[in-house]
Amino acid sequence: MGDKQITGSDHLKSDKVLKALIRELKNPLLLVARSSELAAKDSRAVDFAEIEKTAEQALQLIDNYLLSAQSEYGQKQLQLEPVSLGSIFYDVANEINALAKANNYELQVDTRHTAPVMVDPQAARTALGSLSQIMMIPNSDKRAKILRFTAFKKSTSEVVAGVLVPGSEGFTEAELAAADRLQGSTITVLGKGSVSSGIHLAIAQSLAEAMGGQVLPVKRLRMKGLGMQLIKSEQLALV
Amino acid sequence: MKILLIEPQNDFARVVSKSLELGGIEVLHASDAQAAVHAAEQGIDVVVLELALPGHNGLEFLYEFRSYNDWRAIPIVMYSHISSEEAGFNAEIYDRFGVVAHLYKPTTSLKKLEDSVRGAVLEPVR
Numbered sequence: 001m002g003d004k005q006i007t008g009s010d011h012l013k014s015d016k017v018l019k020a021l022i023r024e025l026k027n028p029l030l031l032v033a034r035s036s037e038l039a040a041k042d043s044r045a046v047d048f049a050e051i052e053k054t055a056e057q058a059l060q061l062i063d064n065y066l067l068s069a070q071s072e073y074g075q076k077q078l079q080l081e082p083v084s085l086g087s088i089f090y091d092v093a094n095e096i097n098a099l100a101k102a103n104n105y106e107l108q109v110d111t112r113h114t115a116p117v118m119v120d121p122q123a124a125r126t127a128l129g130s131l132s133q134i135m136m137i138p139n140s141d142k143r144a145k146i147l148r149f150t151a152f153k154k155s156t157s158e159v160v161a162g163v164l165v166p167g168s169e170g171f172t173e174a175e176l177a178a179a180d181r182l183q184g185s186t187i188t189v190l191g192k193g194s195v196s197s198g199i200h201l202a203i204a205q206s207l208a209e210a211m212g213g214q215v216l217p218v219k220r221l222r223m224k225g226l227g228m229q230l231i232k233s234e235q236l237a238l239v
Numbered sequence: 240m241k242i243l244l245i246e247p248q249n250d251f252a253r254v255v256s257k258s259l260e261l262g263g264i265e266v267l268h269a270s271d272a273q274a275a276v277h278a279a280e281q282g283i284d285v286v287v288l289e290l291a292l293p294g295h296n297g298l299e300f301l302y303e304f305r306s307y308n309d310w311r312a313i314p315i316v317m318y319s320h321i322s323s324e325e326a327g328f329n330a331e332i333y334d335r336f337g338v339v340a341h342l343y344k345p346t347t348s349l350k351k352l353e354d355s356v357r358g359a360v361l362e363p364v365r
Contacts, residue, residue: 026320030344031251037349038258045257050250102250137247137293 014069017206020199021065028058053098064126065199068206071123078120078210082233085161086114088121089149092128096136100147103136110150115159116233119211124161124230127207130200131163131215131226150220154229162218162227204228241265242285242356245275245300246318247293255287255318258349264356272300279310285359287352290319290326301336314359317341318352 031054039046070076089109100107117124128149135147147165154160205215208228218227242259246252247270256266267283269275272295279286286304290297297317304310315338319326323341333341339362340355 023320026345027248027251030320031248031254034251034254034258034349038254041258041349042261045261047253050253054250104249 017065017069017199017202020202021061024061024199025058028054028061050102053102057099061199064130064203067123067126068203068210071210072206078123078207080118080120080211082116083119083121083124084114084116085151085159085230086111088119088124088128088161089114089151091121092125092132093149095125096129096132099133100136104141104144105136105147106144108146108148110148112150113153114151115153117159117161117230118233119230123207123211124228127204127211127215127228128161128163130204130207131228133200134204135163135165135225148223150223152220157232158213158229159232160216160218160227160229162220162225164218164220164223164225166223240284240357240360241267241282242287243275243278243283244268244287245270245272245292246287246289247271247291248289255349255352259353259356262353264353271295272303275300276303279304279313283313285356286313286315287318287356288315290317290321298332298336301338305336311337313337314339314362316352316355316359318344318347320344 032051035046035051039048067076071078086109089111093107093109097107132147132149145165147163150162150164152160152162201215204226208215208230212231213229216227216229218225240263242264244252244255244259244266246255246268249268249270252268252270256268259266267278267281269278271293275286288297288300292300297319301315304313304315315336317323317338317340319341320343322343326341328338328341332338339359342352342355
């Protein structure tokens, strides 16, 4: 499959997303730079494992961006296959565990309704990981906040994989649309909490669309968050 | 000297806090505006503020912070990813909210931040 023909609006969108990526990368680079300055003053004051983790997260973000950009412009064809959402939830929870601890979150995986879906496993993990990062608003509360992965049926052929937190920190359709417009501008503030450049949303939206789905706001049982609408796998559903 | 560091990135706040503490400055950290208001009740000499806060922007926080009589004279040092040019702030806004310095994070060393915090205590805030 050849590269997709890129239009003027594609260029505008990719420019916005690239700016959002650059803004997001300022955080880890700043942490590494200032930690190095602190180490020169007193090396015992620096948590070198944290610096390593930060650098790895920055590299992961670059890879996530490349995956979404390549799939969006036809340079990489996603391979959709039937996969259990439960296994994807656990994989993502493992990948973001360190970040969750740093932001004071306890991860929960609800496997009750994890229907098999047609996804590219790497793209699905990346998209859900990106949504998780939007939902994890750093907090200094005494008790860790809960971040729950859960799935539910949207229609006979569609399933939503959601990333939810308790309370009012959800999003509306209008806020999602606004966040999309603001990508790459000074700062994107989503809903009542998340401070981000919008890069995580852009990556999740791009990958969800490449798998025939979309990102949408989700509400379930007094929890709110973001979800990814995906196509159910009829093949596994029959097993 | 005791300062309130309002910084949403917990890991970055730890680095800044340790650096200032090595210089003998006591640091209270809050990752959002609500926690900041509670922390300020402990008594502080200077506020170091990131403009991009969860749920609020820095200006909204400043409006609330300055509405308390007890805190009107506490100097503010902005220490942010958002430069003064990007934020569109001018001398009138800084004067109105008692902002004695606006430091752009990517180009501000920890040493410069510490110097600014020490200098802020000496700045009269009307």
